[in-house]
Amino acid sequence: MADEGSVSRRNTLRLSGAAMLAGLAGCTALPSAPGRAESDGNGGDPVAVASFFSFFDFGRKIADGTPLTVRNLVPTGLHGHGWEPNASIIQDITEADAFIHVGEDFQPWADRAIQTITGDGIETALINVREGIELEDLAASLDREEEGVGAERGKDPHFWLDPLRAMRSVDNIAEGFVEIAPEYADAFRENAETYKSEVLERIHAEYRAIFDRAQRDIVQLAAHNAFQYIGVRYGVQMRPLVTNLAASGDVKPADIREAERVIRENDIRYIANGVFESQRPAQQLVRETAVDAYFPVTPYAGVREEWVEENWGYEEIAYNINMPTFEIVLGNETPEDAAPSEGWVEQWRNFEPI
Known part of the structure; x- marks a missing residue:
């Protein structure tokens, strides 16, 4: 059973419907999410864009209290796996300081963006949230050759459903942010540790x-x-x-x-x-x-x-x-x-x- 603090937190969230989290204004998912161009009016502060909602959310928690802005590229109301964006999204990515993605072979459009970045020598940093995470085998009923199986052939990419595996992705994002804004390294790492211990550990217990x-x-x-x-x-x-x-x-x-x-x-x-x-x-x-x-x-x-x-x-x-x-x-x-x-x-x- 979860401890009293865990249950208390759950009840609080149930009653409120949502905890108010800092930094969403201006960062919601839009059909053409803004990249660095829009943030230039904020003094050139760094911008990271995310290909998937979960990791946008992790990213904004990690960046809380710093000038780094994190934006979600997937439009509201759409599933992050299977969506095909328009060409403007690639521009948003290449104009950002960092691109948070779920690894190869999960979102074909993200793979194309990564190829553009690496092939053209664009300075957008690539943050692979799946780095170092052990994946489960696909169920035996699945076709190993189906499009979009994700991760590597024969492996299930949906690791973030497990709160304990998700912790590694939080660390990956934090270290990616350190690379683009090293002056805020302590804040990124402290926020990541807080999120893992106060949120993901509690969700696991529940x-x-x-x-x-x-x-x-x-x-x-x-x-x-x-x-x-x-x-x-x-x-x-x-x-x-x-x-x-x-x-x-x-x-x-x-x-x-x-x-x-x-x-x-x-x-x-x-x-x-x-x-x-x-x-x-x-x-x-x-x-x-x-x-x-x-x-x-x-x-x-x-x-x-x-x-x-x-x-x-x-x-x-x-x-x-x-x-x-x-x-x-x-x-x-x-x-x-x-x-x-x-x-x-x-x-x-x-x-x-x-």
């Missing part, structure tokens, strides 16, 4: 408590295969309906039949579905099986407009989206008891796409 008290060890997802790292860390089977790694992947009749079997054999009443994915397969399972409803999960790959307005990051999404849904689908709590705020069940029970 997840551990949720999964330890569960009466079942299987979760049926009507989403793509992005949650293996939670299953590995906390000893639960994550059964994705979409067996490839792309959020836009097709659902085959055999996938539906397998999900129906899992639901029937495990007496599953509630399933989880991706916030930024199609709801049609989940709706089909509600119609055709004993499932009563689906609720939201997300691999922290994007944000909704209201999340931006409430300044949600990785922490707030964990507490307000993923944790309550895992409580429900594991059978720990009823939807009403698990809800972190008034109106949550009404908003998220069998939710419609954004």
